[in-house]
Amino acid sequence: MTPVATPVALSASSWDAALEETLSGGSRAQPHSTGPVAVAAGTRGAVHSVHGRVVNLRVGDGLIALAHESLDDAPWTVRLHAADWSALSGARVGDDVRITRNALSLSGGALVRVLLAPDGARSLTPDAGVPVGLPAALAVLDGVPSPAASTPFGALAADALSAGIRRLTRTARALLDGEPDAAEATTAAALRLLGLGEGLTPSGDDVLSGLAFVAAHPGFGLTALRHPLRLVAESAEQRTTLLSAVTLRAALEGRARARLHDLVGAIIAGDERAMHRAAAHTAEIGHTSGYDLLTGIRLGVVLALDIPRPSPFTEGDHR
Known part of the structure; x- marks a missing residue:
């Protein structure tokens, strides 16, 4: 036997x-x-x-x-x-x-x-707090060095990625400003990034996941971006890798690797030292994935900075 x-x-x-x-x-x-x-x-x-x-x-x-x-x-x-x-x-x-x-x-x-x-x-859920460290976060993220492309294809894709991010920034701003038809344009712009690049999670996908992760945190004021990004996620498995599709789905629910939660938590708290640590830790993911995720988070920070917020000097009792 x-x-x-x-x-x-x-x-x-x-x-x-x-x-x-x-x-x-x-x-x-x-x-x-x-x-x-x-x-x-x-x-x-x-x-x-x-x-x-x-x-x-x-x-x-x-x-x-x-x-x-x-x-x-x-x-x-x-x-x-x-x-x-x-x-x-x-x-x-x-x-x-x-x-x-x-x-x-x-x-x-x-x-x-x-x-x-x-x-x-271990629970991975979005923080509902309102970010007080947006300007500092932008400075921290701008200081993260860009990795060199590992292949000629990656170098060619970098130009298309930059153009795609600019296009998505314009349409997302229009959507957040309430312009008609901007949601459809935002979906189209995001779809053009999906699958762009190389690797297990192409660069365009990582940018979308970073932005989706920020948009899933209500305090940033980017909730309107979630619907067009959901439409993109619904077709992701046919357009990119399964790992990218799963990562984007999770990001839309405000769920990501713990180091991304650390970074967004630091932005919400305004803890610049913690931002530096978490950004550096995130940049270590893969060859370009960490940097591309940070690029998406940076886009979320830029869009959030455009949203009018009450000044701490005007809040409170106005009797």
Whole structure:
């Protein structure tokens, strides 16, 4: 009789609290929506991609990432202790994945069961505060150096990206000013950025995700941008990579990697030192992804600065 291999049981270092609803199948999200992907217990998926510090699992219309604990918390991500990471060394694209209410199981090149203990859940939600550090944030973001293009295609795409950002800035300003037809123009401008660039998350996608993340924070006053960006997200999977599509969906709900939450939180609080730390940390993502995300966040800051806000000297009791 052939012996049955026993999976290696691992406990997650931390995991996105939104996965509790996702893994229970409790979400009412529809395919291609920006909300969590609902999957019933017992659902099967497959390993989508394998990288040095991330193994992505395709489950339904989304991705769940198993990540090394040296990476920060992120939407639909389960972080594993460094000492346990080698257990995934045999994972291969196409390996079977099984979902249960409190665990993810892989079989194939790696036979692993990752347990999600309640005390490891981390919440990633938008801050509703009104930003008081917008001018300082603009100065900080302008000081982040631009990385050099890694390929000739990347250099060519950079010019198209700059033109696309200028176009999106114009249409977004018109939308925020209440101009008729500006929403449609903003959607069209954003669509022209979708998929522009190279890599797992092309530069145009990262810019859109950065802007969407800021727009999902109500205190910045950019809520009107969410609808056109949602329309873009609905078609993202047909126009760009699945990872980009999932990242954009999360950003529209005000959910991103923890370092982006740190940055926007610092802008809201007006903590310039924390802005510098979080911006530098964000810039470390990939070759250009971090910088492109910061470019999208900068666009959100620029647009927010154009919105009239009460002066602290005019607020309060006017008797």
